[in-house]
Amino acid sequence: MADQFTKVDCLRETLLESLEITDKRQEDISREDVLSRIENVIQTIVVSVSKGEAPLLKVMNRSSWTNVRFQKSVGLVLKADVSLTPLQCDCPSSATKFALILKVLSVIYKLVQSDSYATKRDIYYNDMQLFGSQRTLDFIVDDVSCLLKVPRRSLHVLATSKGFISGDLCYLEEDGTKVDCNSSSAATPVSSNVNGIRNIVSSAKFILIVEKDATFQRLLDDDFCTRLSPCIIITGKGMPDVNSRLMVRKLWDTLHVPVFALVDADPHGIEIMCIYKYGSLSMAFEAHSLTVPSVLWLGLLPSDIQRYRVPEESIIPFSQADESKINSLRNRSYITCQPAWEREK
Structure with missing residues (x-):
């Protein structure tokens, strides 16, 4: 266990020496601006209808x-010249998605206008048949x-949120x-409104992202x-x-x-680490708010299998999906x- 602590300390010192904080996230946009952007989308559709044309939306x-x-x-960030896909209301392959986008725009407009919030689950259960x-x-x-x-x-x-957090944090x-979050035996659910969190107090020396819930619980049990x-x-x-990614950031x-x-x-563990570190394809448009490029891969490394003499019977062979x-x-x-x-591959 001692050499694992040394590993953490060495990595921490290395990172502290080279840490460069980049915070180029999109600023929160005012309610008026959000409402204006929705109105512009609807206005474009109304103009098309008034001209006798089938309205369309262009989505990435x-x-x-x-x-x-x-x-x-x-x-992973968006390119400046992203390709857009047209959604036409009179096209059978895109009409449903066109209608759903308009429905969600309507819901969002009312929420922003009234300065109220709803979870995605609330919106879904309000119209399960539609979605x-x-x-x-x-x-x-x-x-x-x-x-x-x-x-x-x-x-x-x-x-x-589905994530949990624990440790030296209030x-x-x-x-x-x-x-x-200081309880050693019970974890705190990650907030569903991470951006509203304030007055963060912590003397933590590092943050550890844990892939598996079972491993997370074992660490809690071991204090x-x-x-x-x-x-x-x-x-x-x-x-x-x-929300878990927002919280880490x-x-x-x-x-x-x-x-x-x-x-x-394994490949899935590595991909999960990369999502925290570099983001995901589907959320590249919000990369600046969701990624932490300085994340270091503590383990388990493929080379650790030999280093710690993991029994062969404990190793699960790669599947075709792997x-x-x-x-x-x-x-x-x-x-x-x-x-x-x-070199770890």
């Missing part, structure tokens, strides 16, 4: 790698954010509720946050939700301490710029 394809580029200081699934609504909300060029936090739509929620040194641990319980911006990732030594994932990762620019990672 958020699943296309051709629309993003890798910027080392930020991560069909929570996933469909989630995708439409992100499309609207991208269409309006407005950070999702300015749309007054909140996401339900803060106030936007409504004034005090949150203390990790006080036995090692004051620190903060957070988990998105696998593939992280937006907010703590990094506020505390200016190293951030480490503890993930499985092979496909590792081949996909190899082609990503944020992997090829990491020579040490290349």
